[in-house]
Amino acid sequence: MSFEIRAKFRVDRNNFKLDVDLTLPGRGITALFGHSGSGKTTCLRAMAGLERTTDGYFALGNEVWQDEAQNRFVPPHQRALGVVFQEASLFPHLSVRGNMSFGEKRAPLTERRFALPQVAELLGINHLLERPTTELSGGERQRVAIARALLTAPKILLMDEPLAALDLKRKLEILPYLERLHRELAIPIIYVSHAPDEVARLADHLVLLDQGQVVASGPLNAVLSRIDLPAAFADDAGVVIEASIAAHEVDDLTRLEFTGGSILVTRRPEPLGTWLRCRIHARDVSLALIPPTQTSILNCVSAVVVDLAPTETPGHVLVRLDVAGEPLLARITQRSAHKLDIRPGLALKAQIKAVALLA
Amino acid sequence: MESSDLGAVWLTLKLATVVTLLLLVIGTPVAWWLARTRSAFKGVVGAIVALPLVLPPTVLGFYMLVVMGPNGPVGQLTQSLGLGLLPFTFPGLVIASVFYSLPFVVQPIQNAFEAIGERPLEVAATLRASPWDTFWSVAVPLAKPGFLSGAILGFAHTVGEFGIVLMIGGNIPDKTRVVSVQIYDHVEALEYTQAHWLAGGMVLFSFLVLLGLYTFNPARRKTA
Numbered sequence: 001m002s003f004e005i006r007a008k009f010r011v012d013r014n015n016f017k018l019d020v021d022l023t024l025p026g027r028g029i030t031a032l033f034g035h036s037g038s039g040k041t042t043c044l045r046a047m048a049g050l051e052r053t054t055d056g057y058f059a060l061g062n063e064v065w066q067d068e069a070q071n072r073f074v075p076p077h078q079r080a081l082g083v084v085f086q087e088a089s090l091f092p093h094l095s096v097r098g099n100m101s102f103g104e105k106r107a108p109l110t111e112r113r114f115a116l117p118q119v120a121e122l123l124g125i126n127h128l129l130e131r132p133t134t135e136l137s138g139g140e141r142q143r144v145a146i147a148r149a150l151l152t153a154p155k156i157l158l159m160d161e162p163l164a165a166l167d168l169k170r171k172l173e174i175l176p177y178l179e180r181l182h183r184e185l186a187i188p189i190i191y192v193s194h195a196p197d198e199v200a201r202l203a204d205h206l207v208l209l210d211q212g213q214v215v216a217s218g219p220l221n222a223v224l225s226r227i228d229l230p231a232a233f234a235d236d237a238g239v240v241i242e243a244s245i246a247a248h249e250v251d252d253l254t255r256l257e258f259t260g261g262s263i264l265v266t267r268r269p270e271p272l273g274t275w276l277r278c279r280i281h282a283r284d285v286s287l288a289l290i291p292p293t294q295t296s297i298l299n300c301v302s303a304v305v306v307d308l309a310p311t312e313t314p315g316h317v318l319v320r321l322d323v324a325g326e327p328l329l330a331r332i333t334q335r336s337a338h339k340l341d342i343r344p345g346l347a348l349k350a351q352i353k354a355v356a357l358l359a
Numbered sequence: 360m361e362s363s364d365l366g367a368v369w370l371t372l373k374l375a376t377v378v379t380l381l382l383l384v385i386g387t388p389v390a391w392w393l394a395r396t397r398s399a400f401k402g403v404v405g406a407i408v409a410l411p412l413v414l415p416p417t418v419l420g421f422y423m424l425v426v427m428g429p430n431g432p433v434g435q436l437t438q439s440l441g442l443g444l445l446p447f448t449f450p451g452l453v454i455a456s457v458f459y460s461l462p463f464v465v466q467p468i469q470n471a472f473e474a475i476g477e478r479p480l481e482v483a484a485t486l487r488a489s490p491w492d493t494f495w496s497v498a499v500p501l502a503k504p505g506f507l508s509g510a511i512l513g514f515a516h517t518v519g520e521f522g523i524v525l526m527i528g529g530n531i532p533d534k535t536r537v538v539s540v541q542i543y544d545h546v547e548a549l550e551y552t553q554a555h556w557l558a559g560g561m562v563l564f565s566f567l568v569l570l571g572l573y574t575f576n577p578a579r580r581k582t583a
Contacts, residue, residue, distance in 0.1 A: 048485055049484075050481050050484070050485070075484070076481075076484040076485055077483075077484045077485075077486075077487050077488055077489050077490075077492075077493075078487075081485065082485065083481075083482070083485040085478070085482070087478070089478050089479065089482045091479060091482070091483075091497060091501075092501070093497075093500040093501055093503075102483075102486050102488070102496075103485075103486030103487055106486060106487035106488055106492075107487060148486065149485070149486075152485070152486050152487055
C-alpha cells in the first residue's frame with residue numbers, strides 16, 4: 001500500500017530559517033540533500049519529533065504526528081519511527097543484543113514486523129550479538145544502530161548522515177547493507193546527506209535544500225537533470241540511469257540496456273537481467289554532430305538537445321539532452337557550443353567517456 | 360572499647376545509613392533537575408544546595424535550631440502534629456545531616472547526569488521509551504559512577520560531621536552522641552586511650568572509603 005508523507009515545518013530563529021513544505025512518496029529512499037546549514041538535519045529532527053516547530057505538520061498517510069493548527073504533537077516515543085544518527089550512539093551499558101532489543105521490547109507486539117535474528121542476518125551482525133558495544137568497529141556500530149532502529153517496528157526510517165562519520169572503507173562496507181534495506185524493506189527511508197555519491201547511489205526521490213528552503217523535490221533523475229538549479233552538485237553534476245545486464249561479451253565487457261540505448265562497461269560479475277544503477281557525470285559526456293567513427297570511446301548514443309545553461313565552471317555550459325525519453329547531461333565548453341551551434345531541438349551524438357556503476 | 364563507645368559507633372553508622380538513603384531519594388531528582396533545566400532558578404538552587412560546602416556547620420546548626428525550635432515555623436508545625444520538637448532527637452539529627460551532606464550527594468550525581476548529554480536520551484525516545492522509562496533504563500545506569508561517588512561521599516561526610524551534631528543533637532548517649540562527639544568527650548575527660556581507639560578508627564575508615572572511591576570507581580566509559 002502506497003501512501004504519501006506530508007511534511008511542513010517552519011522555524012525562525014535569529015540566525016536560522018527553515019521553511020519547507022514537502023509531499024514525499026511513502027516508499028523508497030528520499031534523500032534530503034544540501035550543504036551544512038541548509039536545514040536538512042533540522043527537518044529530520046522535526047519529523048522525528050525531537051524538535052517541535054511552531055508551525056508544523058507531519059503525517060504519514062492518514063497518521064498525523066504533528067498538526068500545530070490542531071495543537072497536535074505526538075512525542076517521539078509514541079511515533080512508530082526509527083532514527084539512525086550520524087554517530088551510532090549505542091548505549092554503552094548494554095550489549096549489542098541489549099541495544100537491539102531495547103526498542104523491540106517497547107514496540108507493540110502486533111506491530112513488530114522483523115525478528116531480531118532476521119534483522120541481525122540482514123545487517124550481517126549475527127556474530128556480534130553478545131559483544132559489548134565498546135568492542136565494535138565504526139562500521140559495525142552503525143550497522144547495530146540501524147538494526148536497533150528497524151527492530152522498533154518503524155513505519156518510517158529516518159537517517160541523519162549515517163555514513164558521514166565513517167572513513168571510505170567503512171562507508172563501502174555499509175552501503176551494500178543500505179541497498180539491501182532499500183530492496184527488502186517496505187518502509188520509506190528519509191536519508192539526510194551532503195555526499196552526492198551516496199545520494200546518486202541510494203535515492204529514489206531527491207529533495208534539494210538550500211538555506212532552509214526547498215530548491216527542488218522530485219524523482220531522482222528529474223531533479224539531477226535540471227540545469228536551472230543553483231550548482232548544488234557543481235562538478236558532480238550528472239544523471240543516474242537504471243540499466244539491466246543484457247550480455248556478457250567475449251572481450252571482458254558487459255552490455256547494459258537502458259531506455260535510451262545500450263552501453264558497454266567493464267565485465268560485471270552479476271548475472272544477466274540484473275538491474276544496476278549507473279551514474280554518468282556531465283563532465284564525462286561529449287557531443288558530436290556526426291557519428292564519430294574513429295574514436296576509442298565505445299559508448300555513443302543518439303540524443304536531442306533540450307536546453308542549455310551556464311555552469312559554475314568558467315567557460316563551460318551544461319547541456320540537457322533527451323535520449324529516447326531518458327535525460328542526460330553534458331558539460332562542454334562555451335567555445336564548442338558556439339562552434340557546433342548547440343541549440344534546443346538539435347539532434348546529435350553523445351559520447352559517454354565513463355560510466356560509474358553504483359551497485 | 361566501652362559500651363558507650365560501641366553505642367556511639369552504632370548510632371553513627373545508623374545515622375549515616377539513613378541519611379545516605381534519604382539523600383539518594385531526595386538528591387536524585389534535584390540533581391536531574393539541575394542537570395537538565397534551562398530555568399533561571401538553576402543558579403539559585405545550585406547555590407543553595409552548595410551552601411553547606413562553605414558555611415561553618417555552626418551557622419547551619421544555629422539556624423536549624425531556630426527553625427525547628429519551639430518558636431520556629433518547623434517547630435510549631437511538628438508540635439501541632441503531636442510530634443514534639445526535633446532538636447536533640449535522632450530524627451532532628453537526620454534532618455540536619457541531610458541538609459549538611461546534600462551537596463556531597465547532589466553534585467556527583469548532577470555531574471554524571473550532565474556527562475550523559477542529550478543524545479542517549481533522544482535515542483531512547485526514538486526507541487519508544489517514555490521520559491520516565493528513559494530515566495530508569497538509560498540515565499540511571501549511565502550515571503552509576505556518579506551515584507556510587509555520591510553515596511560514598513554522603514555516607515562518609517555524615518560520619519565525619521561534628522559541629523552541626525553538637526548544635527542540633529547535643530550529646531545524649533545512644534540518641535545523638537555520635538563518634539565524633541564521643542571523641543570530643545573523651546578528650547575533654549583526658550581519656551586519651553579511648554580517644555585514640557575511636558580517632559584511629561575514624562582515620563582508618565576515612566582512608567578506606569577514599570581508597571575505595573579512587574580505586575574502584577571506574578573511569579567514565581566512552582559513550583558509543
